[in-house]
Amino acid sequence: MENTVVEMSMQKALNRGLDELLTEDPRSMIFGEDVGGLGGVFRITDGLQAKHGSTRVYDTPLAESGILGMSIGLAMAGWHPIPEVQFDGFAYPAINQIVCQLGRMNYRSRGTLPMPVTLRVPSFGGIRAPEMHTESLESLFAHVPGLKVVSPSTPHQAYHLLKKSVLMPDPVMFMEPKSRYWQKGEVDTENPGDLEGSVIAREGRHLTLIAWGAMVARCLQVAELAEEDGISIEVLDLRWLKPIDAAGLAASVSKTKRAVVVHEGPRTAGLGAEVAQLVSESCFGVLKAPVERVTGFDVPYPSGDLEDEYIPNIDRILFGIQRVLEYRRG
Amino acid sequence: MTDAPRLEPHADELGTDELLKLYSLMVRTRQLDVAAIAWQRQGILPGYAPELGQEAAQVGSAYALDFARDFAFPTYREMGVALAAGVDMVEYMSTHKASWHGGLWNPAETHVAPIQAVVAGSVLHAVGWAHGQTVDGTGNVALTYFGDGASSQGDVHEAMNFASVYKAPVVFFTQNNGWAISVPTERQVAGGSVAARGAGYAIPSIQVDGNDVVAVVRAVRAAVEHGRAGNGPAMVEAMTYRRGPHSTSDDPGRYRSLDDERRDGGEDPLNRLEATLREAGALDDATVADISEQAGEFVEQVRLGVDALDARPGTEMFDFVFQEPTEALAAQAANWREESEHV
Numbered sequence: 297m298e299n300t301v302v303e304m305s306m307q308k309a310l311n312r313g314l315d316e317l318l319t320e321d322p323r324s325m326i327f328g329e330d331v332g333g334l335g336g337v338f339r340i341t342d343g344l345q346a347k348h349g350s351t352r353v354y355d356t357p358l359a360e361s362g363i364l365g366m367s368i369g370l371a372m373a374g375w376h377p378i379p380e381v382q383f384d385g386f387a388y389p390a391i392n393q394i395v396c397q398l399g400r401m402n403y404r405s406r407g408t409l410p411m412p413v414t415l416r417v418p419s420f421g422g423i424r425a426p427e428m429h430t431e432s433l434e435s436l437f438a439h440v441p442g443l444k445v446v447s448p449s450t451p452h453q454a455y456h457l458l459k460k461s462v463l464m465p466d467p468v469m470f471m472e473p474k475s476r477y478w479q480k481g482e483v484d485t486e487n488p489g490d491l492e493g494s495v496i497a498r499e500g501r502h503l504t505l506i507a508w509g510a511m512v513a514r515c516l517q518v519a520e521l522a523e524e525d526g527i528s529i530e531v532l533d534l535r536w537l538k539p540i541d542a543a544g545l546a547a548s549v550s551k552t553k554r555a556v557v558v559h560e561g562p563r564t565a566g567l568g569a570e571v572a573q574l575v576s577e578s579c580f581g582v583l584k585a586p587v588e589r590v591t592g593f594d595v596p597y598p599s600g601d602l603e604d605e606y607i608p609n610i611d612r613i614l615f616g617i618q619r620v621l622e623y624r625r626g
Numbered sequence: 627m628t629d630a631p632r633l634e635p636h637a638d639e640l641g642t643d644e645l646l647k648l649y650s651l652m653v654r655t656r657q658l659d660v661a662a663i664a665w666q667r668q669g670i671l672p673g674y675a676p677e678l679g680q681e682a683a684q685v686g687s688a689y690a691l692d693f694a695r696d697f698a699f700p701t702y703r704e705m706g707v708a709l710a711a712g713v714d715m716v717e718y719m720s721t722h723k724a725s726w727h728g729g730l731w732n733p734a735e736t737h738v739a740p741i742q743a744v745v746a747g748s749v750l751h752a753v754g755w756a757h758g759q760t761v762d763g764t765g766n767v768a769l770t771y772f773g774d775g776a777s778s779q780g781d782v783h784e785a786m787n788f789a790s791v792y793k794a795p796v797v798f799f800t801q802n803n804g805w806a807i808s809v810p811t812e813r814q815v816a817g818g819s820v821a822a823r824g825a826g827y828a829i830p831s832i833q834v835d836g837n838d839v840v841a842v843v844r845a846v847r848a849a850v851e852h853g854r855a856g857n858g859p860a861m862v863e864a865m866t867y868r869r870g871p872h873s874t875s876d877d878p879g880r881y882r883s884l885d886d887e888r889r890d891g892g893e894d895p896l897n898r899l900e901a902t903l904r905e906a907g908a909l910d911d912a913t914v915a916d917i918s919e920q921a922g923e924f925v926e927q928v929r930l931g932v933d934a935l936d937a938r939p940g941t942e943m944f945d946f947v948f949q950e951p952t953e954a955l956a957a958q959a960a961n962w963r964e965e966s967e968h969v
Contacts, residue, residue, distance in 0.1 A: 325761075351761050357791055362750055362784035369754020372697075372739075373762070377754075392781070396744050397751070403946045404728035404740045410949050442947050465949035539952035 300486035307477040309451035310340045312485075313458040314378065318348045321376060324462060326353045328363055328380030328416075337382055338418055338477055360386050364393035367413045368401060378462055380416040384471075385428030387417060391436075398467050399442030411442075414461045414468045419447065420510050420560050421607050422475030424600030431597060432561030434508070437469040438538040438570070445537040447471040449497070449512035451481040453535065456488035471537075473510035493541030496548065500530035503554040503617060506545065506571055508534040511558045511608065518613045527617070537567060545571065546578035553579070556588040556616045558608050563591040585623030590616040633830040633860050636847035640840055642908045648689060648839050649899050649909070652681040654921040655706035656896055658715065659870075661925045662705075662722065666874040670933055671722045675703045679837070679869030682895035683801045685710045686842030687864070690850055691769055697755055699739045699748040699770040707771065711738045715924075716931030723935050726942075746772050746779035749798070753785045756794035756853070767853040769797040769846070775806025777820045786827040786859070795853030797846060798829070798861040801836060803868035804890060808881040821863035829859050836864025837895035840902075867891045940966065 304312070317324050326341055332355040335342030345353040356363050360381050367377040381387045387394065394415070401411050421430035437445045444466055448454035454472065461468040489495075497512055498519050505515040512533045519529035532548050534540065549555045555575050557568040572587035590608045598606050640648075655677070662674045677684060684706030691698060693711050700707050708718045708731075717731035721741045728740030742748040752770035759766040772782060777800060789796045800820045804811050817823060824831030830852065834841040842864055849860035869891050871878050878887075903909035944951065944959035951959075 357784070357787055359784040359787070361781055362753075362788045365750020365781060365785065366754035366757065366788060369751035369756070369768070370758045371754075372734075372751060373755045373758030375758050375761075392744065392747070393750065397747055401740075402949060405733050405946075406726065406728070406730070406942075407946045407949065408732050408734040409740075444948075444952075539954045542954070 301482050301484045303480050304451055304483055305478050305480050306448070306451045306454045306472070307339060309455040309483050310458055310472065311342055311344070313455045314341060315344060315347065317378070317459055317462050318344060318352055321462065323374060324352070324376045324378060325370065326378045326380070327356050327366075329356060329358055329382045331355060331380050336380065338474065340416070340472075340477075341380070360390035361393050364390040364398060364415070367415070368393065368397050368411065371411045371413050372401075372409050376412045376462060378414050378416060382418070383425070383429040384417050384419045384431035384433055387415075387433060388428075394437075394443070395440050399440045402466065403442055410465045411467045412462075412465050414458070414464075414470050416470050416472060418474040419471040420473050420475065421597060421603050422510060424603065427597070427599075430603070432559065432592065433469070434471060434537045434559075435561060435565060435567045435570075438567060443467050443469055443538065445469045445471065446535060447473060447509040447537060448535065449473065449476070449509060449533050451479075452483045453495075455483050455485065456491055457535070460488075460491050471509060475510045476513065479513070493536060494532055494534045494544035497531040497533045498529070500528040500552065502528045502552060503556065503620060504530045504532050504548045504552045505613070505617075506532045506534060506555060506557040507559065508537060509560070511560060514608070514610065515558055515613065518610055518617070521610065521614070522617065527621070529617070534571070540570065540574060542574045542578065545575050549575050549579045550582055553582050553584045554620045555579075555583075556590060556613070556620055558590045558613055558616075560592050560607050562594045563589060564594050566591055585620045588616045588620045631825065631828065631830040633832040633845065633848055633852065633862070635832065635834070635841065635844035636851065638844070638847070640843060642903075642906060645840070645899065645903055646908060648685060648843070649903060650917050650921070651685045651689070651710050652706070652839065652896050652899060653917050654924055655681045655685055655709050657918075657921045657925045658709065658928060659705060661929065662719065663870070663874060665929065665932065666722075670929075671719070672724045673874050674722045675873045676870035677703050677705050679867050679891060679895065680801055680803055681706050682839035682899070683836040683842055683864040683866045686839040687769065687771075687799050687846045687862070690843050690846035691767070693737045695737075695764070695766040696850070697737045697739065697752070697766070697768050699742070699752040699768065701742050701745070701748075701771050701773065701776070703773075704771050708738055711736060713738050715928045716935065719928060719932045720935055723932055725935050725938055746776040746781045749776070749782050749785040750788070752796050753789045753792075753794050756789065756796040756859075757792050759795060760792065760856075765795075765854045765856075767795045767797060767850050769799055769850070771799055771801065773806060774800065774802040774804070774811045774814050774820060775809065777815060777823070783823075786823065786829060786861075789859035790827040790829055793856070793858035795856070796859040797849040797853060798824075798859060799846065800861070800863040801866055802863055803866050805868050805872070805882075807872040807876065819863060821861055824861040829861050831861035831863065833863045833865060836866035837892055837898060839895060839899055866895070
């Protein structure tokens with residue numbers, strides 16, 4: 297049997313996935329700022345214009361509302377647009393088109409104008425970037441009716457989830473953890489595994505760490521450290537941030553009876569609150585402690601010098617675990 | 627900087643049969659518009675955005691399109707466009723009946739996009755659709771509607787720039803009706819006119835008398851031909867006048883007087899076309915009465931249809947959010963059914 301497992305970075309996995317999509321789906325089309333000849337500032341589209349031509353892969357003027365609005369019209373014309381906003385914070389100028397148009401066109405048109413648009417959003421922090429280059433938009437996106445939201449944590453997931461998203465008939469906000477672009481991992485190109493819902497990244501018995509995107513790798517580090525102290529941590533990679541895999545959360549936390557949710561975005565009305573509520577609904581009877589949140593703060597994302605204080609770091613996640621383990625009722 | 631390119635009107639004159647067809651469409655539009663205001667007063671419609679005075683601009687621009695291949699992107703005040711495009715007017719009026727925001731007609735089949743509540747919201751959609759036509763090599767053209775108020779939105783400028791960069795076959799059709807609710811054009815539009823902005827994007831543009839249906843048709847035909855030939859976008863600014871209120875909730879008396887309206891409204895576009903046709907000997911009292919009577923019957927049929935529109939089943943709230951519904955949404959729908967329908 298042919299070995300289909302290849303070691304590659306997430307950047308390469310996304311690039312290869314897009315390359316194959318362009319070949320396999322003649323209605324797919326990639327556009328955005330600098331995605332053509334340059335191959336994108338993160339090189340996710342590197343070489344694709346040269347191979348597939350400038351009608352399938354092309355640069356846009358520097359205007360995100362234009363990029364998203366055009367995506368909607370292209371979808372109406374039967375295309376499968378794969379637009380890119382160059383950085384997470386650049387989605388804000390397009391928010392009207394995302395919220396009022398992309399999320400609603402299928403609804404407004406009573407299902408006659410489907411929106412098979414996959415918006416690629418290099419997301420989250422950790423790269424010492426300028427302001428508005430390190431935002432976590434998942435709770436904004438997840439709150440918008442009509443959008444689906446996913447964030448891969450590994451090259452394997454990035455490759456397969458991207459291909460799945462583009463072929464879905466609904467709009468998908470595809471949040472790529474930019475701090476993980478250059479980390480290598482094994483990609484099994486022929487065996488995607490189950491791409492629905494969440495996935496257990498590491499099995500454990502005492503507590504479930506719930507995370508997505510770049511925080512999954514950090515939680516795996518935390519789990520290893522905790523193991524040295526005899527604490528067995530399960531790491532649940534949520535992957536789909538809308539719809540959220542409530543059954544997967546219930547299955548894991550029913551077993552461990554304790555949960556900590558970790559995310560980079562600000563705490564108030566962050567997705568961690570939604571996760572904690574879903575866990576409460578399914579596991580209230582068995583929970584040994586309230587679901588703990590380890591998150592970014594309710595502050596604008598700080599400059600690079602301070603971002604390690606802002607993003608949940610190993611110490612803060614360990615403190616969160618400790619609070620849950622030491623919790624006593626009454 | 628190069629001189630502003632000017633779009634020249636289409637050379638072909640309109641034949642009498644075409645003018646009569648336009649007249650008939652405009653009469654229907656006028657009668658339905660007037661009726662819709664009455665229906666709002668009678669409680670049949672919760673609200674309505676009248677197009678009174680814009681019949682020539684709306685019917686003329688739609689008439690210049692081929693709806694078998696082209697695509698129109700209306701706002702919320704394009705009843706005359708939908709009528710001329712052949713949209714079922716009960717399905718159109720359903721948006722004002724509060725049945726369904728976008729309207730009940732099928733935009734994919736009729737090539738008239740759903741009602742757009744966001745000012746300038748769909749202008750970029752027209753550019754994307756048109757760019758798709760370029761790549762597919764169809765020669766089909768998109769026409770996007772927006773007003774003098776919407777011309778202030780950034781999306782219009784992004785759309786004009788994108789369209790010009792990609793040479794997308796889009797007709798930017800502005801109905802400058804003098805008022806954005808209570809704000810007059812002179813406090814809305816800098817640079818002299820909306821059409822003047824075309825120069826900044828190298829888009830051939832023309833400003834026409836929007837109450838002259840022939841001028842509108844010839845300008846839009848030229849713009850459509852420009853796009854079909856692969857020459858990219860063109861712009862038509864139709865100067866007209868919003869003779870009615872912004873909506874049935876509006877009170878124009880707070881910002882303009884009846885004298886203002888009489889002075890600025892100009893000659894009624896419908897009367898102008900009727901006079902032209904009478905002068906040409908193509909219209910007499912009997913024909914006018916006949917067309918008016920037919921329009922009245924048409925409006926009565928629409929009234930019966932609108933009045934008979936029941937509220938959509940509540941399940942539709944959930945049915946059209948996604949093509950592939952999520953389990954969470956299905957659970958909400960099931961819960962709603964249990965608690966509201968006791969099933």
